[in-house]
Amino acid sequence: MSEAVVTLKKGEGRTVKSGGLWIYDNEIESVMGNFTDGDVVTVHDFDGYPMGRGFLNTNSKICIRMMTREKEQKINRDFIKMRVKNAWEYRKKRWIPVPAG
Numbered sequence: 001m002s003e004a005v006v007t008l009k010k011g012e013g014r015t016v017k018s019g020g021l022w023i024y025d026n027e028i029e030s031v032m033g034n035f036t037d038g039d040v041v042t043v044h045d046f047d048g049y050p051m052g053r054g055f056l057n058t059n060s061k062i063c064i065r066m067m068t069r070e071k072e073q074k075i076n077r078d079f080i081k082m083r084v085k086n087a088w089e090y091r092k093k094r095w096i097p098v099p100a101g
Helices: 077-094
Strands: 005-008 022-024 028-032 040-044 050-056 062-068
Touching: 040 062, 062 077
Parallel strands: 005 040
Antiparallel strands: 005 028, 022 062, 040 050, 050 062
16 A cells, blocks of 8 residues: 555645545646555645545546545455445435336
């Protein structure tokens, strides 16, 4: 896992602040530290405010896919299992089966 920190440009990150999960390549000011594509990075606003953590892929227009708003959250197997389980439970509660026939 990477210890890289991504800093957004001034005026960018509005969609993330309002609940969005994607950061586009043109919103990024800098990436400090060593990383490889697929690593989890910490994302900061232009003034250093931590916005969360996500997967980095410099080969995509969507460079970062946010996973958590918590800057200290570990993104590991247990975290992914918990997110999938929560999504499944939410889906079961919201999905209304259509009667056959």
